[in-house]
Amino acid sequence: MQQPHAAPTPVPSIVMPDAFVSAMNGFERYQRLERARSEHTLRAYRSDLENLLRECASRQVTTVEGIDLTLLRLWMGGLQELGLSRSTLARRSATARTFFGWARREGLVAIDPASRLRSPVPDQKLPHVLQRQQVDRLLQVRTVAQVDGASGQPSVEQKAVRDRDHALLELLYATGIRVGELVTLDLESVDHDRRTLRVLGKGDKERTVPFGQPALNALDDWLRRGRGVLAVAGSGSALFLGVRGGRLGQRQVREIVSKALEELGDTAARGPHALRHTAATHLLDGGADLRAVQEYLGHSSLATTQRYTHVSVERLRESYQRAHPRA
Structure with a gap:
């Protein structure tokens, strides 16, 4: 050689x-x-x-x-x-x-x-996780920055985009699904009565993920008021649509989420995975069983899910340092 x-x-x-x-x-x-x-x-x-x-x-x-x-x-x-x-x-x-x-x-x-061939040990950085107050601010129905020049009000399309963005932010936090899983959702993936999603995850493994009433309300608003505005003949059954009526792509979702997080102004968290990290951490902080969280996130290994316990311990330590008299 x-x-x-x-x-x-x-x-x-x-x-x-x-x-x-x-x-x-x-x-x-x-x-x-x-x-x-x-x-x-x-x-x-x-x-x-x-x-x-x-x-x-x-x-x-x-x-x-x-x-x-x-x-x-x-x-x-x-x-x-x-x-x-x-x-x-x-x-x-x-x-x-x-x-x-x-x-x-x-x-x-x-x-x-x-x-x-030896493999470098990946950096073991704790992911950025939003505080609950930050999540509340993130998920408030956000006003559209651009308005129609003639009326001075948001256009019908802009309102539809606002409803879409609000729904996908709510759903990402409510379910902890991956961005790749979000963009493959169809209308029939949602069970409105049971408040569950049928998600196709890595390795074509299907799982059912629950979500709460706020996410359902945001989804209903999007489907009732917004989706029909953006839909075209070729939209098919895609749950989330882009402005041209096609299925919303991963890059578009990342841009939407990163912009929303950046506008918070007080977090280094960026991208849809930050909401996945946050959802998992808040579940564990609330006392959820580790194996239940594993199923919820679609992890094949419990060791992957255990990473979030370290995040929770770190958040607990920060709270202790701020609040305990003898910290």
């Missing part, structure tokens, strides 16, 4: 060898059809693999069998020099191990070079 031992410099424009394209497509088919990975996971796998294989191609390596542990370590070292976070580095090394484990089973390599 011919390669200099200098830090790698990724070359995005380099042509991908046919052997790499074939292996990458085969790995993706396996993950989609046999492992039932979500489109989000598949995109992450493909992005990580393209980064690795283009780096290998830039070093004149054109077959999967030609990749060795030294090259993998150089690739990881170069990524570290680029300043990627430890969690991103950990994900990319995990992708490499998963890919080469598959390649070994498929006979593309005789020896798995990634079996000894």
Whole structure:
């Protein structure tokens, strides 16, 4: 294997060898059809693999069998020099191990070079969680900043967008669902009488998630007053719609939530996942059973859910420091 031992410099424009394209497509088919990975996971796998294989191609390596542990370590070292976070580095090394484990089973390599590739320990930062008073302020029916130029009042479409944004904020906090789960909801996903959602989570696992009366009220307002304004012939059964009538996308939801959180002015929390963190933490603060919260969030492992207990303990410690006379 011919390669200099200098830090790698990724070359995005380099042509991908046919052997790499074939292996990458085969790995993706396996993950989609046999492992039932979500489109989000598949995109992450493909992005990580393209980064690795283009780096290998830039070093004149054109077959999967030609990749060795030294090259993998150089690739990881170069990524570290680029300043990627430890969690991103950990994900990319995990992708490499998963890919080469598959390649070994498929006979593309005789020896798995990634079996000894060490993974950085991801940063264990506690997520930002909103206080209950902040949640109350966030979920107040918000006025529309822009108004119709002629009347000086919000337009019908702007009112519909306001109802939509209020409903999705209420639902994200009420259920703790992921943004990817929110945007796949259909009208029939909602049981209004039982106040539950039928959610399709990671690995195509379906679960039922309860929500409260405030979220139901906001949903009813959106469905009664707003959805019909934005709906078009091709809207189908999507629960949440964009301004052009199509199904609302993940990027749009992230922008909506981040803007709403930014307008609070007193929190570093950003994005829909902050509401998921907040919902889980508030459940545990209120005495909810850990396994119930695991089912509520759709976690496959209880260890993932246990992370939120650390958040709750930290919040308890902060309250103690502020309030106890001998803190």
